[in-house]
Amino acid sequence: MYVAVKGGERAILNSYRLLAEARRGDPALAELSVAQIREQLRLAVDRVMNEGSVCDPDLAALALKQSRGDSLEAIFLLRAYRATLPRLGYTEPLDTAAMTLWRRVSATFKDLPGGQLLGPTFDYTQRLLDFSLEAAGEQPDAAPEAAVDSAAVARVVDLLNEEGLIEAERPRDGDPAPGDLTCEPLSFPAERALRLQNLARGDEGFLLAMGYSTQRGYAHSHPFAGEIRYGIAPVELVPEELGFPVCIGEIELTECQMINQFAGSKLEPPRFTRGYGLVFGHAERKAMAMALVDRALRAEELGERVESPAQMQEFVLSHSDALEAAGFVQHLKLPHYVDFQAELELVRQMRAEKVA
Amino acid sequence: MSALIAVAAEARAARIAPARESHYNFAYLDERSKRMIRRAILKAVAIPGYQVPFGSREMPLPYGWGTGGIQVTASIIGARDVLKVIDQGADDTVNAVNIRRFFQRTTGVATTERTAEATLVQTRHRIPETPLRAGQIIVYQVPVPEPLQRLEPREAETRRMHALAEYGLMHVKLYEDIARLGRISSTYDYPVMVNGRYLMAPSPIPKFDNPKMHMNPALQLFGAGREKRIYAVPPHTRVESLGFEDHPFERQKWSSACALCGSGESFLDEVVTDDRGGRMFVCSDTDYCTRRREAPA
Numbered sequence: 001m002y003v004a005v006k007g008g009e010r011a012i013l014n015s016y017r018l019l020a021e022a023r024r025g026d027p028a029l030a031e032l033s034v035a036q037i038r039e040q041l042r043l044a045v046d047r048v049m050n051e052g053s054v055c056d057p058d059l060a061a062l063a064l065k066q067s068r069g070d071s072l073e074a075i076f077l078l079r080a081y082r083a084t085l086p087r088l089g090y091t092e093p094l095d096t097a098a099m100t101l102w103r104r105v106s107a108t109f110k111d112l113p114g115g116q117l118l119g120p121t122f123d124y125t126q127r128l129l130d131f132s133l134e135a136a137g138e139q140p141d142a143a144p145e146a147a148v149d150s151a152a153v154a155r156v157v158d159l160l161n162e163e164g165l166i167e168a169e170r171p172r173d174g175d176p177a178p179g180d181l182t183c184e185p186l187s188f189p190a191e192r193a194l195r196l197q198n199l200a201r202g203d204e205g206f207l208l209a210m211g212y213s214t215q216r217g218y219a220h221s222h223p224f225a226g227e228i229r230y231g232i233a234p235v236e237l238v239p240e241e242l243g244f245p246v247c248i249g250e251i252e253l254t255e256c257q258m259i260n261q262f263a264g265s266k267l268e269p270p271r272f273t274r275g276y277g278l279v280f281g282h283a284e285r286k287a288m289a290m291a292l293v294d295r296a297l298r299a300e301e302l303g304e305r306v307e308s309p310a311q312m313q314e315f316v317l318s319h320s321d322a323l324e325a326a327g328f329v330q331h332l333k334l335p336h337y338v339d340f341q342a343e344l345e346l347v348r349q350m351r352a353e354k355v356a
Numbered sequence: 357m358s359a360l361i362a363v364a365a366e367a368r369a370a371r372i373a374p375a376r377e378s379h380y381n382f383a384y385l386d387e388r389s390k391r392m393i394r395r396a397i398l399k400a401v402a403i404p405g406y407q408v409p410f411g412s413r414e415m416p417l418p419y420g421w422g423t424g425g426i427q428v429t430a431s432i433i434g435a436r437d438v439l440k441v442i443d444q445g446a447d448d449t450v451n452a453v454n455i456r457r458f459f460q461r462t463t464g465v466a467t468t469e470r471t472a473e474a475t476l477v478q479t480r481h482r483i484p485e486t487p488l489r490a491g492q493i494i495v496y497q498v499p500v501p502e503p504l505q506r507l508e509p510r511e512a513e514t515r516r517m518h519a520l521a522e523y524g525l526m527h528v529k530l531y532e533d534i535a536r537l538g539r540i541s542s543t544y545d546y547p548v549m550v551n552g553r554y555l556m557a558p559s560p561i562p563k564f565d566n567p568k569m570h571m572n573p574a575l576q577l578f579g580a581g582r583e584k585r586i587y588a589v590p591p592h593t594r595v596e597s598l599g600f601e602d603h604p605f606e607r608q609k610w611s612s613a614c615a616l617c618g619s620g621e622s623f624l625d626e627v628v629t630d631d632r633g634g635r636m637f638v639c640s641d642t643d644y645c646t647r648r649r650e651a652p653a
Contacts, residue, residue: 008453079414084386185409185584188512314510324582327419331499334421334451338444338481338640341626342543342562345608350537 023068037061046252046281047071051322052078053182053201055251055280072326079323087183092236092245096255096278097155101231103282106156108224108259114153119230120282156227157257157274166259166272188314195297195317199290200279202320208285210310210320211292219296219308222261223275230254230282252281258291265303273302376464383430384462389413393431393586397577400588405550406518407501412584422455422480423581425497429459429478432493432577438466440474445482445623445640452480469643481544483565485622485644488574490591496559498580501587503547503557523555526598534603543608549596550589558595564608564623569595614639617648 024031038045038061048060052075060078067073103119106112118124120143132138160166178193181201186194199207214221232252236245256277264270275295277287296310297317309315319325381387389411396410415423433439439459443452447469455478456467468474471486480497488494504514507525517523526547533541540546546563550556558566559578569576569589576589589595599605613620615636622644624637639645 008448008450009457012450012454012457076414076418080416083389083413083415084380084384086386183411185411187409188510314512318511323414324419327421327423328499328582329420330418331420334480335444335449336481336560337625338562338623339544339560341624341640342564342608344626345610346541346543350539353538 023066032065034058034061034065037064041069043282044069044071046279046283047204047286048074048078049280050283050286051075051201051203052082054078054082057281072322076323076326082182089237089239090180091248092238094233094235094253096229096233096253097153097158099229099231099233099253099255100250101153101229103230104153104227106225106227108156108226112156112159121284155229155257157259160226160259160272164271167262167274169274186317188317189300190313190317192294192298192301195313196276196278196290196294198317198320199277199293202290203322203325204283204286204289206320206322206325207289207293210296210316211289213308214292214296214310219299219311221275221292221295223292223295224259225288226257226259226274228254228256228284228287230284254279254281254283254287256284256287256291258288258295260295262302273298377461380462382435382463383433383459384415385413385427385430390431393427396586397428397431397588400577400586401575401590403554404589404593405554405556405587407585407587409584410586412581415581417455417458419582420499421451422478422497424579424583424586425478425480425495425581426455426458426579427581428495428577428579428586429476430462433459433463433465433476435463435465437475438468438473440468440471440477440643441479442477442482442484442641442643443480444625445484446642448642470647471643481560481562482623482640483561483568485619485639485641486647487568488572490573492574494574494576496561496576496578498557498559498578498585499582500545501557501578501580501583501585503545503555518554521553526555530598530600534600540599540603540605546605547598549594549598551593552596555598556587556589556595562608562623563597563605566595566597566605567607571595610637612637614645617645619645619648 063074063077181197258275262273275291277290299311441456443449471484478495545560597605622639
């Protein structure tokens with residue numbers, strides 16, 4: 001006997017309760033606080049802030065707690081919250097040369113003004129599981145103070161700039177203010193400012209794979225990690241009623257300047273070009289992948305042939321958003337029985353004709 | 357404070373029909389976003405079948421689950437509207453329940469399962485069997501607004517094709533279907549021409565529903581959140597399903613009638629009743645089926 005699928009509402013409410021129970025886990029164990037997540041799972045928090053497009057570690061940590069540690073779900077929560085926030089204004093461009101640095105490395109020069117500063121990095125840890133962390137009560141020794149005088153450590157690209165060896169990135173005369181991807185839909189071809197906005201909130205795994213593909217023969221661009229810097233930068237805003245910039249706080253940032261070979265064209269002499277990555281918090285992998293993809297997407301502008309996926313704007317920019325991708329892939333869970341019924345009838349008909 | 361607690365207790369007690377949440381604006385979206393979406397809707401109505409790009413917002417439901425339809429509904433719904441939400445023709449499938457609950461929570465408007473009583477119908481994959489009338493609005497959830505996307509994935513190209521009304525690619529695809537399979541193989545999301553000008557994706561409704569769009573007295577709005585497009589078919593507009601003189605558009609037919617209400621004119625779902633090949637066919641439109649069974653014989 002056919003029983004209609006009734007009681008959907010009660011099933012949904014019950015799923016909420018089961019979810020809450022699963023989130024809490026064993027109630028005999030202490031509950032995680034949002035502050036603990038913010039402090040001890042900071043890199044997860046940073047990823048949620050980046051792809052969630054909100055620089056707020058507390059909200060990102062709350063989202064991670066609510067989502068049981070699922071990054072994409074946490075990003076979703078933050079984005080949906082973000083959509084309800086009023087837009088108060090746009091900040092002045094950040095001056096990353098004025099960052100207070102916690103880490104700064106360049107792969108292109110052995111030494112340079114300001115020096116190399118490893119900072120808190122996994123890079124040279126030997127990846128051995130540290131069983132001492134199993135026991136609670138870790139009290140790390142006080143870390144040494146950074147010896148860098150970070151007051152204005154020139155960016156590596158600026159050092160190259162003096163010789164004219166690398167393209168200067170100055171806004172052209174009459175360069176319009178950049179659009180805002182979160183208010184206006186992207187249209188193609190998209191200008192670089194909008195592309196970078198898209199990449200900054202793009203899925204880290206997707207960008208990593210796209211960037212990786214450029215290193216394996218799909219749009220090779222001879223990259224060098226010119227500089228990676230991580231630290232804090234002041235944020236300034238010009239309130240309308242004041243008319244001059246006011247510092248409204250500081251944010252943690254990771255910046256990557258990728259330097260790429262460029263053989264020159266009929267119009268331009270050989271010089272280095274750039275790919276750029278900038279993200280909230282400490283997210284080097286993302287910043288580097290972003291810089292590789294940014295450079296690949298500049299193919300058309302630099303007169304290179306567009307033949308690989310990483311160079312194709314529509315391919316990259318239309319598929320980079322984790323929310324869009326996760327939503328559409330998972331919508332296959334929704335009922336499709338009407339469409340399936342229509343296909344079923346067609347296949348039956350065609351099979352019947354074949355047999356006849 | 358005690359008033360707040362009382363409200364919360366009341367909300368808990370009335371879980372099935374929650375009162376409007378006061379933490380969010382009416383219908384969730386802020387008024388500026390709604391205005392932006394309404395402008396896109398007006399443009400869409402003015403150019404039937406044309407896909408208007410709009411600044412789609414992140415909604416608290418996932419992309420691909422109806423965010424476009426939800427944004428359109430949120431922008432036009434008023435306190436006195438009566439809302440019906442269906443998925444696969446049914447009011448009680450979990451996704452329809454969830455979206456209806458979302459609007460109950462954020463607007464507090466009355467909801468109904470009766471097509472005739474609704475002022476606003478949000479739908480996924482079906483058009484109700486009960487004919488719509490003037491003054492009603494039907495909002496379709498659209499996953500892929502671009503009918504040419506499967507033939508040409510580059511949007512810069514498809515926009516150009518629409519601008520030039522250059523739809524040869526689609527006709528060739530339909531012709532190839534006939535040459536290979538003896539028929540046009542699209543059974544849902546079957547392409548239509550709107551007002552003799554724009555090729556349009558009717559959303560994944562079965563082609564059975566396509567003729568209902570033609571000269572419909574209700575306003576038909578289409579929202580695609582992930583793809584950031586809105587389009588419309590104004591009341592009394594021509595909507596023609598593509599076909600050829602010797603291979604015209606054909607509507608699906610069933611050899612059986614609904615096992616519950618006996619209708620021989622509705623779209624039927626096939627229900628598996630046992631593991632020995634037992635099947636029965638019932639109306640996909642649950643409201644239509646219920647009304648027919650309730651009606652005095």
